[in-house]
Every structure is written in C-alpha cells, then in structure tokens.
Amino acid sequence: MQVPVEAYGLHPGIVYRPETGEKVQPGSPQIDDDILSSLPYPEAKRLARFFLLDKRISQLATGKQAWLKVQREGKIHAIYTTNGANTGRATHSKPNISGVPRVSSEFGRECRALFYAPAGWKQLGADQSGLELRCLASDMSVFDGGAYALIVTTGDVHTLNMEAAGLSTRDQAKTSSMHFYTEPETRRSERLPRVLKPSVGSSKPPS
Structure with a gap:
C-alpha cells in the first residue's frame, strides 16, 4: 500500500x-x-x-x-x-x-x-542556529568522522561555504545552502543561479 x-x-x-x-x-x-x-x-x-x-x-x-x-x-x-x-x-x-x-x-x-x-522586564532572544546543517553533519559523520559537525558547532560554516563556493557574502552562502537542502533536486540548477544573482563567482574560491 x-x-x-x-x-x-x-x-x-x-x-x-x-x-x-x-x-x-x-x-x-x-x-x-x-x-x-x-x-x-x-x-x-x-x-x-x-x-x-x-x-x-x-x-x-x-x-x-x-x-x-x-x-x-x-x-x-x-x-x-x-x-x-x-x-x-x-x-x-x-x-x-x-x-x-x-x-x-x-x-x-x-x-x-x-x-x-516594559520597565522592570528583560528581553531575551534565542536563535535556533543551523538546524539543517546539524542534521546534515550528523549524517555525514559516518563518512568524515565528525569533521563537518565540528565546523558547524564550533566554527563559522557560512564563511566556509562562502569561500568554498566563491561567493561574495555570508548571506549568499546561507541562501544557497538553504535552497540546496530544501529545493527539489530537479529545481536546484534552475533556482540557485537566480537566488545568488549575478555576483556569483566574483570572489575566487580558495586554492
């Protein structure tokens, strides 16, 4: 069924x-x-x-x-x-x-x-940071021994992705990551270039 x-x-x-x-x-x-x-x-x-x-x-x-x-x-x-x-x-x-x-x-x-x-009260904020990337890191740990999980939890994963993809800003890296793991596979190649806009490739990836 x-x-x-x-x-x-x-x-x-x-x-x-x-x-x-x-x-x-x-x-x-x-x-x-x-x-x-x-x-x-x-x-x-x-x-x-x-x-x-x-x-x-x-x-x-x-x-x-x-x-x-x-x-x-x-x-x-x-x-x-x-x-x-x-x-x-x-x-x-x-x-x-x-x-x-x-x-x-x-x-x-x-x-x-x-x-x-209001007076006498405090305002607190919380950020559920990188939930999808943490799930991805958990799945990848079988293959990389937890290396990506260490980056996600202790480093700056968006800057790493920005440099690896040759993007200009962290916001572009966050956007591209979001669309990569939420868009259907058939639409990624169509959607990502429009999301990242013409500045993609303006920064060279690290050698």
Missing part, C-alpha cells in the same frame, strides 16, 4: 516565503521588490520601492497577521512550533515573527524598535 507524502504533512510542490509565510507554487512567475530591484530599468526600481513600502505597511498594519491586528493590550503573543517545518526548523505564526526585517534592511531598525520589554 502506497501512502502519499502529503499524508505526513509534506508538500513537496509548495514553497513558503520566509518573510510572509505565504504559499508560492514553484515555477509560477513571481514579482516582488527583491526581483525588481535587481533589474536595470528605472521603472523596475520605482516599482521595487512601492512593493517594499507596501510589504512593510502590510506587516505593520494592513496584512492579515499585521502586528497591530494581532496585538492585545500592546503585546503580541505569537505562536512558535518547534520542528514545525518539513526541514525540521521552527515555524512562526500569528504573526510570523521571523519575518521582522533585519536591522541592515530598510526600515528594519525601526521595525525591530517596536519590540521591547
């Missing part, structure tokens, strides 16, 4: 955008600020700016899970599910707190400043 993988909660034909949690059908055309900002046309730059502002406003006030909509008495009680994703990562909802923009992105610092502890 064959049981479809969907029965186990796996949906190989669906990709979720990390910023918003929305479903994206692989192979379907997508237009967003990231794609438009990479195009050399003035019209694309203006649209990219509009899309970025629309995304930030949606996160804050107008979206289905906007921060102002889900707050109660000035506080947000988000839902966290450890090991909720197919890849073993945690999932976040109501709202997707992991989608709060990073400080280095536009309006990121202002967005993060909205989350703070």
Whole structure:
C-alpha cells in the first residue's frame, strides 16, 4: 500500500516565503521588490520601492497577521512550533515573527524598535542556529568522522561555504545552502543561479 507524502504533512510542490509565510507554487512567475530591484530599468526600481513600502505597511498594519491586528493590550503573543517545518526548523505564526526585517534592511531598525520589554522586564532572544546543517553533519559523520559537525558547532560554516563556493557574502552562502537542502533536486540548477544573482563567482574560491 502506497501512502502519499502529503499524508505526513509534506508538500513537496509548495514553497513558503520566509518573510510572509505565504504559499508560492514553484515555477509560477513571481514579482516582488527583491526581483525588481535587481533589474536595470528605472521603472523596475520605482516599482521595487512601492512593493517594499507596501510589504512593510502590510506587516505593520494592513496584512492579515499585521502586528497591530494581532496585538492585545500592546503585546503580541505569537505562536512558535518547534520542528514545525518539513526541514525540521521552527515555524512562526500569528504573526510570523521571523519575518521582522533585519536591522541592515530598510526600515528594519525601526521595525525591530517596536519590540521591547516594559520597565522592570528583560528581553531575551534565542536563535535556533543551523538546524539543517546539524542534521546534515550528523549524517555525514559516518563518512568524515565528525569533521563537518565540528565546523558547524564550533566554527563559522557560512564563511566556509562562502569561500568554498566563491561567493561574495555570508548571506549568499546561507541562501544557497538553504535552497540546496530544501529545493527539489530537479529545481536546484534552475533556482540557485537566480537566488545568488549575478555576483556569483566574483570572489575566487580558495586554492
């Protein structure tokens, strides 16, 4: 008796955008600020700016899970599910707190400043770092005697991958790793060049 993988909660034909949690059908055309900002046309730059502002406003006030909509008495009680994703990562909802923009992105610092502890309380953070890479290292230990596990747990695996792949930034290395072990094998060669953008190869791999 064959049981479809969907029965186990796996949906190989669906990709979720990390910023918003929305479903994206692989192979379907997508237009967003990231794609438009990479195009050399003035019209694309203006649209990219509009899309970025629309995304930030949606996160804050107008979206289905906007921060102002889900707050109660000035506080947000988000839902966290450890090991909720197919890849073993945690999932976040109501709202997707992991989608709060990073400080280095536009309006990121202002967005993060909205989350703070009241007087007399402390705000703590936790990062479930490199879960997929730790699983990969566990599987590889049979072949490398735990060498990769040592790098993942005590070193900087993203810098190592950046140098090995000849990439320009750690963010590119993190993105390429994520797509390598979450994308279906048939789509990796198609997807990775677009994810990494034209700067791939601008740094030479170590000799």
